[in-house]
Amino acid sequence: MQDILKEIVAHKHLELERLCAKKPSLREALLQSETGIIAEFKRKSPSKGWIKQDGRADIIPLSYQQNGATAISILTDEHYFGGADEFIRQARQSGVTLPILYKNFVIDEAQLYAAALCGASAVLLIAACLSKQECKRLMEKAHALGLEVLLEMHSEAELEYAELEPDVCGINNRNLGSFVTDVENSFRLAELLPREAVKVSESGISDPNTVKLLRSAGFRGFLIGENFMKTADPGVALNAFISKL
Template identity: 60%
Template sequence: MNILDTIIARKKIEVAEQKNAGLLSAIQQQTHPLYSLKDALRSSSTGIIAEFKRKSPSKGWIFPDADVSTIPAGYASEGATGLSILTDEYFFGGSLNDLQQARALVKLPVLRKDFIIDPYQIQIAKAAGADVVLLIAAALSISECKMLASEAHALGLEVLLEIHEKSEFDYIHSNVDIVGVNNRNLKTFVTDVETSFRLGAAIPEEYIKISESGISDPHTVKELRQAGFRGFLMGETFMKEVNPDLALARFIHSLK
């Protein structure tokens, strides 16, 4: 079993437990007008989506005691276009509480970063205050992906579809708002920014496209922009620093 299969197997159990425990009805519902990531990316000059992530299966612990009451707000004040908040606990050290806290502190589009396989997780994302959900082609069938995307839209959330291979172009459909090319292969962890350049050109013009993972050099962002990418999802480059928000500020500065 590759790591993605392991994560999904565990996720199925987690969602079943959450349903049994009635998690959705226990969440204090957040209501706010949607902060559209699509619109923010269209109008932003930097397009950095800054991620809050304590650990990952590929790197282990990055910042175990990272403080959610300061870092996302810091990202916002240093110029992030949107936030990505990991909510998977076992593999990424995140929580729904992280999402709720970040939501309460920032007025930016917030992505729930998790492995979504069930509409229940989208309802929870909405209740906890997310604006966008991630759907990973490699983790879903095309029909599951379509069903989950229409659930997200029914709740007024945007959909970020993540792809990594040409064969996953078939997942792109009308209920997708943003197409993300993950430079990291979730089955092998091999990260290569060339993936974005290779796949980017073939993504239909009407979709906003973003490049995800393994970005650490401002020069890469400039090149990706020239290739038509409007957003850049970056985690580790910031989270490996003592002050991730200041690392973002320096990165943005060097883009100018």
């Protein structure tokens, strides 16, 4: 029995190594990509209701990968966005090897463990949800678990969080209070971020020309969800979008 126990414990150490091992890098993928599209699997929105209630995580994320996405974002909040941690696991099992962003409202370390366990590469931390000290603590824990951090900011006041030096800095064009989107928010705040920051513009992007302008303003990533998910075939919609860049 003792020999079996030793074998089990040894295997657990291997499992833990895999859990904390470095995942596909979102930051590096964005730096190396010519398009920088982070295609989002988003079935529901608090403001618009169901976008694609029958959307399958074992089909759409892989189709995004096959049609040119640089990375994948998967909503895991269940109540407001119709998501689940299991969706990331399903995407990985379907063959997705790109970096996957665990997109949720992370306020506790337990969610970071959940992100690592289901196969995410990076987690979203939202400045509006966290004090600067809480954000720093969660970022350190995420890194200890082998996860990168996309730190989302929306206002000029929140830009001080960039001092924490996240792997990727996100500018959300959607006001999380009113849910109104304005892409001008990215242009306005971009020049106030550190020059060396890897910048991602999030929400409200539906025109390839907007991506071109954002890239010229210093952005390397562009998170797009509803624009693809509302179509009959999100992967095909992504391909058509990229072909216009």
